Amino acid sequence: MSLTLYFAPGACSFVPHCLLQASGAAFEPQMVKLHKGEQNEAAYQSINPRGQVPVLVDEGQVVTQIPAICLYLDEKFSAAGFFPKAGIARAKAVETLMWMNNTVHPTFTHVFMPEKFSPNPEVQADIKAHAVTAYRSLMLELQSCVVAALKQGSPWMGGAHFGPLDAYALTLLRWGTIAGIDPEDLPELWAFVQRVAQHPPVQQVMARERLQLNLFKR
């Protein structure tokens, strides 16, 4: 079996990285140095012409985009229960994953890389300030999602098993601390994310990626 994940430390690739680690399967983690622009080099572009992580390569087949990779890993390692198996519970988990991926994640991109959206430094500062405000409300919304999920009596956002929603919640809150959001202002979300960080496969991935959970500076 040949299974490779292209990832960058602290990036959104953390989500499938945690699923692969939790699966117990052998896989090759391949680091891509985004800060050095490796994603734009010909070697990487030949794997993913969009120049992004994550990329999963299974027996030579390339899969990109977090929801696609996570659903693929769910099918491949079905015993892990990364998503609820069927029905409304599965649809709701995919709904939350898509919201994280298509709304929360790109809002942070506006904070972290405003130069992607305007060449003008003044406009960039405006984009960033506006996106930080939007990101704060999205973190409150994420906290409500966590509270609602845990109210059902399950330990994880998707139910009985650890899955992509938990790893994404950690990533998004960690990014929030980079954006200047104090996690202590989101006590339920922060408590949950700290628990996710203690989950052994998550701990192993955080060690491999050398991640600090809270980067908030007062």
Ligand SMILES: N[C@@H](CCC(=O)N[C@@H](CS)C(=O)NCC(=O)O)C(=O)O
């Ligand atoms: N929609 C994509 C988003 C991927 C993405 O935004 N990746 C970022 C890291 S979090 C990236 O590779 N950025 C490199 C760049 O933009 O140069 C997915 O779900 O995989």
